[in-house]
Amino acid sequence: MLMNATKYYDGDLNQFLIRTCSEDNVQTVGRVVFGEARGEPREGQIAVAYSIVNRIKHEGYPNSLTAVVNQTTETGGYQYHTLDLESHTQAWNEAKVEQTLEYNNTIEASRDVLCVGVKDPTTCATDFCALDPCPATASNPWWTTINKIKIGNHYFVCRVPA
Template structure:
């Protein structure tokens, strides 16, 4: 009986070890290690480890910075001078720690991205968004909306393809670019497209300028915007910190960086 009890005890311990290891897989796949969050660590992420709430995934800056390094950049504090351009969402650590991409690498990256995005089909897709979201806006205002799509593609918090970004929906099932779900806007777009009106041409120009990199981004890095401020799109939350807020036309645009802590 004692031997059987010992075997049962060993089996339970083995099962616990297997469950813990299996539950830690998502953390391990990210290059992290599950441990108690009382232990010093560069970056902790929750929801990736088995066990209690205090057991979290520790990811070192070296691992978290890989996305930046893959783009030829270097993670550093934004107070440090950058010879190129800072990009958000690619580094571990605090919100003020961003990826500095050298100018030569940044230009090559933009050109490479433009080669993929600079197509007639994409002009139509983004043009529909620009028409619905910024119809009647200045060229700069329409360009800013078009660039929000490009910036989302290059941001870790959003899908990495144009169609996925444009068609992304909220938890409630609505389009994030709200006017895509409004039948009246779709009808108006089809009419103006058929008539090749100036409104249609303006939307297509803003889209092509952004997708082909012909005109620089007036927001620098904005992924979100709202017709009023504050709103959920321009506010910070526990996941993202809103930065670089700028009013353009009838909208307030913000960039987003990963929240610290």
């Protein structure tokens, strides 16, 4: 697992955009968006990209982009589950080489979030799931879920301390 000690978010959106707007970061977020939301509407892709940004800003997650994307679960898999799937990695690599519409759309959504600062359609979502309820959208003893919103085929939630 790669770790990056850089604190990306300190409350200043302009500084955050300066720190995150790099081709490497756009590709990293794009890979997650591609795996999790490539068939979703643009708003859903932006929401998935913002789940990474919102985790960086959230006290319950690591505070760097690389650490959030590479965070694993107790069972050792990535929190963004499609990163565990070889078939998704292969599809991403092929789409990238071929510059498919799906690839370009996910990169554009990622760039708009990391470099432009387009509006977050969820306002604060850190978690999402295609089914509801699921562990990602349910409250637990430590965090209460709020602001549940459905965008495309995903449910997004924000988390506050329980």
